Amino acid sequence: MRYPFSVALFLACLVPAFGQTPAPPQIPAVTTRMQEFVTSHDLSGAVTLVGRSSGIIHLGAVGEADIASNKAMTTDTLFRIASMTKPITAMGIMILADEGKLSPDDAVEKHLPDFKGQMLKVGQELKAPARPITLRDLLTHTSGLPNYPPVAADVYTKRNKTLAQTTALIAKQPLTFEPGTKWSYCNPGIDTLGRIIEVVSGEPYHTFLQKRVFDPLEMKSTTFYPTTDQVGHSATVYAKKDGQLVPASNLILDFAKDAKHPVPAGGLYSCAGDLATFSQAMLGRGAKGTVRIVSEKNFAEMTKTQTGDIKTGFVDGMSFGYGFAVVKESKGVTAMLSAGTFGHGGAFGTQYWIDPKQDLFVILLIARSDLGNGDASPIRQEFQRLAVEALPRK
Template sequence: MKLLPLSACLLFSLCLPLHAEVKPAAKSVRERMEAFVQDGSLSGAVTLLYHDGKVVSEEAVGLQDIASKTPMTKDSLFWIASMTKPITALAVMMLQDEGRLDINDPVEKHLPEFKNQMLIKEKTGEQTVLVKPARPITIKDLLTHTSGLVGSPPIGGDVMDALTLKEAAISYALSPLQFEPGAKWAYCNPGINTLGRIVEVAGGEDYAKFLEKRIFKPLGMKATTFWPRKKDLEHLATSYKPTADGKGLEPTNIRYMTEPYSNKKRSPMPAGGLFSTADDLLKLYVMLLNGGEVDGKRHISEKSLQLMTQNHTGDLKAGFADGMGMGLGFQVVKEPVGVTAMLSPGTYGHGGAHGTQGWIDPTKKTIYIMLIQRAGLKNGDASPMRQAFQEAGAAMILKP
């Protein structure tokens, strides 16, 4: 190859555009999350990015509590809300592994109160016509939000808080189905709470004790609980909502839960009652990413995990973001688009009511955990916070 003389090289360089566009460096996870704190959208956040066997980013920004100016820390405790749902589903699948139930079982096989449940055929004025459904609801229907059970508790949230899971399940069974089982996807907290009762019946012990004995203790999830102790509450991130004028944030309560949160008389809510930390959730998600085992111990069979993380709702519209399907307790990315554009097809996870998010990308061997306490988001699963975190995280793991 013939080399150009130095003078020619200099001439060539002078011919380059003087105003060639230089793309700004991508902002880091910390910078992206701090922007939401600075503009008043968030009080603070904890994010954790795990890739290819190691934590590559763990950030705590902003304040855990605005009034006391307590800084957010990596061990801050969050109400993870509906991120509880996949954990309840995991308990169900453990029982399937042991032959104590089958997800295709009719719910009435384990909970007789669901026998002869009726279906709303039509409503005319004050009159409701009830008919027998084509088939009874199954455990799988509950896991995929396709059961047709009443979407909200038939009794007020403050009362439901005091009911045992047995009593709550009876109230759901007495309510007629809203649609034929399997006909559509409709997010259903009572369905997941019913699964908690099935865990008690099939597992032979209280739902919360089952989770502690079979999931939290074996995985070392010491901070995860339905009832944070008084000393744990010192680390609890306060939940906030926008002020009426939209110019700031003000504290808000946790829906469906009466204080004090440490009161064990309050029933554990399988659909959304857990508190946890980023590090605790990582322990759970690493086990799942590893195919159901960690440190040489298997917690769930590969077959059951595959069932949990594949789409079971076909072409039904499912989830709260575009391109989603429903697994067993997990939401599953069918087509990466919008807020999931940086994720692989088959990525699975779940969000929570106050914006918390946890997603596992098995193709890229990546885990995204974002913990915030922000009520009033238009769509927690498609929030600008989630998108910003995942974009920054994806850019980070793509760096050479």
């Protein structure tokens, strides 16, 4: 049985007011395999979701959200989705591009004067780069910006600086390579895009996304600032030690009390139902029903290869669009996905991938801090393989 999408969202993210709700649809092989990862102590639990433009065809939860308290994993459990935030930040930039307020080809210094005169480090010397970095460079991780210097280390912990103060620190760092010539995954670059959204829109970054993405799509559980109740309903992040799962320490994206800014590169909490709504809008080329988030033209720019032949990504065969990673050649962990599939992973193993050719999206929500490379994890590969194998090809 296929549930209408609205019913699936009701099941995924809202607590019913009364009575029993029907069990969500299942792909038994996916549920069984995820339970095996729990039994082997590779995961405390998992939420998996598979959908098409017609609706959700699998929604499952196994294991526990918190082992110590025996809190069951449920389909509405919140997860730190970390870098899955990046495409949503890029969406904010492209919404402003739709309004003619900026262009991906703008120099960053046009919107943030702190970046004027930024230098390039060559050996032990500094020189002017061939050109200033652009928004396109930030969107594709080809800017040459380095990772955060020690002076800005609290950006992901205490977050006791504003986003404006944080990006001012970024601007003082010399580039590590000529803009546009290499790929280097760059959290500071995406955080800089968040500040550009603030400057160009005249609104705080998280407020802009709330009004332009989360509210229109009714993503009611997606937030940078979870309430106390939401924190209590979130999955604990674990690491594996001596064959057992233990709560992870020093989480770079842990909930920060009195934080002065959200983290555009990776600060969102979300749940399966909200991410399904977003993914369905991506299958709709930027629109869900009558609600359009971004123009079809700029959606196409976001989800096509923008990095040419530059080697990118954390697994073979990848390229980058604007914010999204894009499958250029299906192989290895992406062998079951079509070329042109786009999506992103997160630091704690979470994944979402949208495959327009198969009219398919897959969402994996787990909470492991020490997978090393979540994009290449056997958990991701097995989930995707079993999901695709269970579905009739389009």
